[in-house]
Amino acid sequence: MIRATELVKTxxxxxxxxxxxxxxxxxxxxxxxLCLHGPxxxxxxxxxxxxxxxxxxTSGTVxxxxxxxxxxxxxxxxxxxAERIGFVFQLFHLVPYLSxxxxxxxxxxxxxxxxxxxxxxxxxxxxxxGHHRPAELSAGERQRVAIGRxxxxxxxxxxxxxxxxxxxxxxxxxxxxxxKAFHDEGGTVVLVSHSRGADRLADRVVSLSAGRxxxxxx
Amino acid sequence: xxxxQMILREIRHRRVNAALAFGGIAAAVGLFVVLYxxxxxxxxxxxxxxxxxxxxxxxxxxxxDMVRFWIDGYSQDTLPEDSVHALARTKGLxxxxxxxxxxxxxxxxxHTFLLTGISDELSPPGKKKPPMQRVVPPGSLTxxxxxxxxxxxxxxxxxxxxxxxxxxxxxLGEAGTADDVxxxxxxxxxxxxxxxxxxxxxxxxxxxxxxxxxxxPLTPLRAQLAELLPEARLVQQRLIADARARQRxxxxxxxxxLLPVVIIACAVWIAVLATLNVRQRHEExxxxxxxxxxxxxxxxxxxxxxxxxxxxxxxxGVAAGAGVAIWMGPDIFPSKATGRIDPVxxxxxxILAPLLAAAASLVPAMLAxxxxxxVTLRGDA
Ligand SMILES: Nc1ncnc2c1ncn2[C@@H]1O[C@H](COP(=O)(O)OP(=O)(O)OP(=O)(O)O)[C@@H](O)[C@H]1O
Ligand SMILES: [Mg+2]
Numbered sequence: 049m050i051r052a053t054e055l056v057k058t059x060x061x062x063x064x065x066x067x068x069x070x071x072x073x074x075x076x077x078x079x080x081x082l083c084l085h086g087p088x089x090x091x092x093x094x095x096x097x098x099x100x101x102x103x104x105x106t107s108g109t110v111x112x113x114x115x116x117x118x119x120x121x122x123x124x125x126x127x128x129x130a131e132r133i134g135f136v137f138q139l140f141h142l143v144p145y146l147s148x149x150x151x152x153x154x155x156x157x158x159x160x161x162x163x164x165x166x167x168x169x170x171x172x173x174x175x176x177x178g179h180h181r182p183a184e185l186s187a188g189e190r191q192r193v194a195i196g197r198x199x200x201x202x203x204x205x206x207x208x209x210x211x212x213x214x215x216x217x218x219x220x221x222x223x224x225x226x227x228k229a230f231h232d233e234g235g236t237v238v239l240v241s242h243s244r245g246a247d248r249l250a251d252r253v254v255s256l257s258a259g260r261x262x263x264x265x266x
Numbered sequence: 267x268x269x270x271q272m273i274l275r276e277i278r279h280r281r282v283n284a285a286l287a288f289g290g291i292a293a294a295v296g297l298f299v300v301l302y303x304x305x306x307x308x309x310x311x312x313x314x315x316x317x318x319x320x321x322x323x324x325x326x327x328x329x330x331d332m333v334r335f336w337i338d339g340y341s342q343d344t345l346p347e348d349s350v351h352a353l354a355r356t357k358g359l360x361x362x363x364x365x366x367x368x369x370x371x372x373x374x375x376x377h378t379f380l381l382t383g384i385s386d387e388l389s390p391p392g393k394k395k396p397p398m399q400r401v402v403p404p405g406s407l408t409x410x411x412x413x414x415x416x417x418x419x420x421x422x423x424x425x426x427x428x429x430x431x432x433x434x435x436x437x438l439g440e441a442g443t444a445d446d447v448x449x450x451x452x453x454x455x456x457x458x459x460x461x462x463x464x465x466x467x468x469x470x471x472x473x474x475x476x477x478x479x480x481x482x483p484l485t486p487l488r489a490q491l492a493e494l495l496p497e498a499r500l501v502q503q504r505l506i507a508d509a510r511a512r513q514r515x516x517x518x519x520x521x522x523x524l525l526p527v528v529i530i531a532c533a534v535w536i537a538v539l540a541t542l543n544v545r546q547r548h549e550e551x552x553x554x555x556x557x558x559x560x561x562x563x564x565x566x567x568x569x570x571x572x573x574x575x576x577x578x579x580x581x582x583g584v585a586a587g588a589g590v591a592i593w594m595g596p597d598i599f600p601s602k603a604t605g606r607i608d609p610v611x612x613x614x615x616x617i618l619a620p621l622l623a624a625a626a627s628l629v630p631a632m633l634a635x636x637x638x639x640x641v642t643l644r645g646d647a
Contacts, residue, residue, distance in 0.1 A: 094640065100556065102640075122561070123560060126558045126559065129557065129558035130559075131558070137553075137556075139549070141552060141556075145279030145280070146267065146272070209643075
């Protein structure tokens with residue numbers, strides 16, 4: 049269970065205050081596929097980072113599997129991310145100087161055998177690309193590497209921020225299929241996406257507006 | 267992926283950044299080694315040159331008629347020979363290279379020469395220095411240029427002075443000073459010739475304060491002498507003393523200025539490159555945080571890189587600097603360059619350069635770990 053309670057995140061630029069999150073409440077049940085909509089600047093990324101222990105809210109709490117994320121020590125919060133949460137970003141954020149396999153293994157514990165990464169890459173349709181650099185891949189392939197990196201540790205929660213935003217429709221579908229596969233195996237997904245395809249996969253679609261949650265769309 | 271592997275991969279990937287940092291460290295270390303070892307050669311050379319300028323202190327009898335002293339070039343009065351030993355026994359003396367002299371004018375073949383007896387060189391306890399003046403063994407003489415010419419005597423020949431026979435130990439080239447009409451002998455020989463047993467006319471010395479003229483070096487020297495030898499007075503040859511002091515302080519100041527400048531310039535260079543590197547790697551840092559990397563591990567990527575480049579740079583810098591110092595040093599200082607490198611100059615940079623590089627990268631590394639992930643991971647960057 050992921051629960052955000054009265055989340056507020058304010059940014060102060062000069063003497064202007066931006067409320068990226070404005071008293072937001074959200075519950076995601078284990079195994080749920082939640083799709084987040086909302087106009088640009090409505091706080092979607094901020095919420096995702098806050099759920100994943102990457103962005104301390106100004107006030108409010110986030111619990112993941114019963115742990116108060118921001119009550120944990122920094123080391124425990126790192127461990128939470130390392131073991132239970134996977135992130136996927138719009139711009140992939142692969143490490144440019146590591147090969148595809150190494151990028152995937154970066155998401156795993158040191159004991160993880162290379163074979164795990166290889167078989168995961170095969171499932172992602174990237175067999176034979178393991179020794180390429182990210183720069184040598186297409187955008188769609190890079191995003192699949194990023195998904196591999198997020199999934200190799202078998203997280204319980206996957207947080208994806210517009211992972212298809214930079215992809216053409218065919219690649220976008222492939223990426224969504226992999227998220228679906230993760231969900232089918234019992235994983236919890238919170239996905240920020242505007243695509244219809246994403247809505248169809250989701251158990252629930254919610255919309256953010258000015259840092260607040262709007263009614264469920266479907 | 268261990269941090270170490272990632273550091274090495276990143277260095278290979280961003281070659282230009284790494285090469286610039288490495289080159290900066292190597293150049294700074296090389297420069298440091300060259301400056302430091304050449305500085306030491308220059309210092310040694312300077313010490314030799316200033317020493318060759320001669321003694322700058324003359325301790326003469328207090329009763330000396332100073333007008334005659336300056337006309338004759340020596341005191342007509344004498345001090346007991348013991349006084350030089352008294353000085354040499356004194357701990358904490360600000361004088362060095364003590365030599366007792368007895369000088370008297372003698373007529374030979376219608377010409378006047380300065381017969382000069384010199385003692386062995388004495389040093390106060392704990393200040394033993396290599397001798398500055400050649401010793402003349404008893405029974406022999408060293409002849410100044412004009413003296414040798416008039417006496418018509420060469421090295422190894424025998425001359426008769428005031429009825430005594432001496433061997434010529436050495437004849438000197440033209441000095442361009444009163445030394446050309448000097449005849450040097452052992453102090454006890456000259457004392458016997460002049461019938462002044464146990465007496466000396468002056469003590470020559472070098473002050474080891476090396477105080478600049480604006481700091482009034484004479485007063486402390488005179489105070490010390492007044493206490494030890496009240497029957498003596500001090501004459502300082504200002505030109506020599508000032509030149510020595512200025513040259514020495516100049517050398518020290520130059521090193522004290524240049525070496526830190528090299529170090530600071532290198533540190534700034536590394537800090538700038540590390541900052542650029544951190545900025546280049548914002549996305550990577552954000553991704554590693556999302557993967558659960560602790561701040562210390564992320565900082566380790568940057569500090570470790572600094573240590574790696576610092577070590578490599580120091581190794582190459584030491585080798586290059588030592589090479590330059592060894593090959594080119596003798597060309598600059600033909601007589602005195604040692605052509606050897608102080609082991610501290612090898613070990614020091616190998617330990618200190620990585621530490622310095624890490625210290626210079628500390629602030630950029632802190633920047634890397636404290637930056638807000640929201641800035642790099644918002645996606646619509
Ligand atoms: N580091 C920051 N400093 C200042 N303001 C910020 C910062 N990060 C986010 N904001 C502001 O917070 C608000 C929410 O930003 P957020 O990135 O969460 O929006 P979003 O819904 O993800 O938008 P998009 O669809 O464009 O990605 C915006 O008004 C943004 O300008
Ligand atoms: Mg966003």
